[in-house]
Amino acid sequence: MHLPDIPRLLDTPPFDRAFFAQPTLQVARALLGQWLMIQHDSDHPPIVTRIVETEAYTQDDPACHAFKGPTPRAKSLFGPPGLAYVYLIYGMYHCLNVVTAPTGEGGAVLFRALEPVFHPQHPTGFETLKPAQSPLQTHGPGRLCKALGITKALHNELDMTHPQSPLRLLPSGNHLPDKAVMITTRIGISKATDYPWRFYVKDNRWVSVP
DNA sequence: GTCGCGATTTGCT
């Protein structure tokens, strides 16, 4: 896996709104292997990660928060594609999604696991680290938000397509072949448990449930 | 106003 050139990455345009307006399942699949970066302050270097596990949720899907329409919590899901949807689960963990349906329609991709690629305080990298001993715990939707400092108060409804957004999704230039992608049912839900809408990178040790 | 529960994680048995 090639490491990104950080100064160049900071000048890379994020995926645009048209990318996130594609069908949700397609976006969930296409985001595997791409970069997710967070830059809390434009004066400081970002934390860069590689997306290794996602799940798709659509408006006509009983497991999706948009299923019952634009309720107060789900309002951001009906916003423009590329918006961040961050919500609190079990009273203590946040989960990060990107909205992937045209404005007025509800749908999103949930980020379930990221592979740490660059952190300014760990310039030696994460190549040889196992998730359990990593200073950045990014395997699991709640853990990755905690590790990157993502909260509903700070990041919900942020436009991730904006070039200066603190949260950005960037093309890595790598497209994963189908043989490197695993597809299973989604984790932790009680409705629509048979939908094969979870995507992850085969044999990647950062995946939440192999 | 009250009540049940969740797209999770952690710690203990």
Add this chain to the structure above:
DNA sequence: GCAAATCGCGACA
């Protein structure tokens, strides 16, 4: 393997 932690949201009165 199982239960606790912890609180906003959504359903219903």
